[in-house]
Amino acid sequence: MNEKTKSSNKKFKLFLITFILLGFIFMKEENQQKFISFFDSINSGSEKTIIFNNKYDSDDDEKLLFFNDSIIKWNENNISFLDLKGDIIWNKEFNFTQPEVLAFEKNIYAIDKESGNIYVLDNKGYTIHRIELNMPIFNLKEVNDNIMIHVKTDDMEKIKILDKDGKEVIETDQKNILTYSINDKNSKYMLSSLELNKSIKSIAKIYSITGEGLENFNFNDEVIIFTQFINNKILIATDKSLYLVGNNDVIWSKEYPLIKDILINKEKIYLLYGDNLEIINLNGETEKKTTFGIEYKKIVQLQNYICLYGNKDILILNNGEEMISYKTDEDILDIKGTNKLVAIRYLDGLEIYDIIDKEQIKEDDNHEN
Numbered sequence: 001m002n003e004k005t006k007s008s009n010k011k012f013k014l015f016l017i018t019f020i021l022l023g024f025i026f027m028k029e030e031n032q033q034k035f036i037s038f039f040d041s042i043n044s045g046s047e048k049t050i051i052f053n054n055k056y057d058s059d060d061d062e063k064l065l066f067f068n069d070s071i072i073k074w075n076e077n078n079i080s081f082l083d084l085k086g087d088i089i090w091n092k093e094f095n096f097t098q099p100e101v102l103a104f105e106k107n108i109y110a111i112d113k114e115s116g117n118i119y120v121l122d123n124k125g126y127t128i129h130r131i132e133l134n135m136p137i138f139n140l141k142e143v144n145d146n147i148m149i150h151v152k153t154d155d156m157e158k159i160k161i162l163d164k165d166g167k168e169v170i171e172t173d174q175k176n177i178l179t180y181s182i183n184d185k186n187s188k189y190m191l192s193s194l195e196l197n198k199s200i201k202s203i204a205k206i207y208s209i210t211g212e213g214l215e216n217f218n219f220n221d222e223v224i225i226f227t228q229f230i231n232n233k234i235l236i237a238t239d240k241s242l243y244l245v246g247n248n249d250v251i252w253s254k255e256y257p258l259i260k261d262i263l264i265n266k267e268k269i270y271l272l273y274g275d276n277l278e279i280i281n282l283n284g285e286t287e288k289k290t291t292f293g294i295e296y297k298k299i300v301q302l303q304n305y306i307c308l309y310g311n312k313d314i315l316i317l318n319n320g321e322e323m324i325s326y327k328t329d330e331d332i333l334d335i336k337g338t339n340k341l342v343a344i345r346y347l348d349g350l351e352i353y354d355i356i357d358k359e360q361i362k363e364d365d366n367h368e369n
């Protein structure tokens with residue numbers, strides 16, 4: 001075999017190995033999404049705008065949610081899953097006394113808050129788990145692959161943590177619960193609570209997933225409003241200040257009045273307070289501060305973008321810089337979306353807007369002319 005043939009065989013083997021490896025990588029849906037997001041971010045430098053796509057109206061007894069490029073419509077005993085054209089994909093009926101439907105990153109939760117019955121559904125309408133708590137549900141949230149359920153009555157209060165299979169990991173009793181969270185490795189969880197004696201005191205406690213107490217932080221005359229793990233550290237916001245803590249120590253703290261909302265994205269802290277947005281790194285240093293003449297109240301992530309919204313005002317940021325601003329006619333309940341669309345929910349319906357390049361509008365106008 002000559003050198004040229006050997007070289008060709010080596011190149012073919014290298015190509016085959018690379019092809020097989022890529023095949024394994026892209027078998028996972030999350031890796032496919034990361035690949036798409038990467039190419040979307042390459043093109044994000046162009047000027048963007050939003051244009052109206054569709055509106056979905058709801059009756060007085062109906063509610064609408066945006067979930068994974070689809071629409072969920074629900075009322076007391078019925079859930080319908082619609083595509084973006086408004087066509088029904090699937091429909092389910094439930095016999096609930098106090099119904100609630102929640103949509104998180106991965107799953108849909110149909111809940112009877114009174115009885116504690118929970119149906120965990122995928123986007124095809126299949127029931128992944130059915131959970132029967134036999135106690136009323138105050139709140140539920142999906143954290144990583146876990147379900148955190150806040151149970152609350154006049155006589156007791158507790159947090160139940162369930163794993164991705166719907167099996168209970170741990171249950172903890174606590175009074176006056178404020179916030180709760182789990183770290184990325186599912187090895188620790190946190191509870192914060194309010195202690196009312198002669199004065200107000202907030203307590204943040206960190207536990208191993210088996211319930212062993214690990215760390216404890218007290219905040220006198222402050223009320224905890226937000227907690228979240230960031231790697232091995234914990235970000236805690238009170239009604240007066242922002243703290244980064246870890247290893248039983250306060251790493252840094254900064255006073256802030258009127259904190260409205262917090263979002264952590266790529267180890268950057270987006271802090272909305274008053275009419276200001278501040279971007280802070282994990283060393284506590286302010287990387288960017290913007291003061292608006294508009295009162296925004298919430299921060300949400302639209303895949304690669306950050307969105308601020310108030311009663312009727314919307315601002316979409318790309319890498320901390322203003323990309324799109326928009327004003328609605330109706331009061332906004334909430335906003336969700338992706339790199340390609342924005343779903344704005346109102347009291348009487350939901351509107352979808354496409355995020356497009358401004359150059360595309362010019363090209364379309366030229367074609368029409």
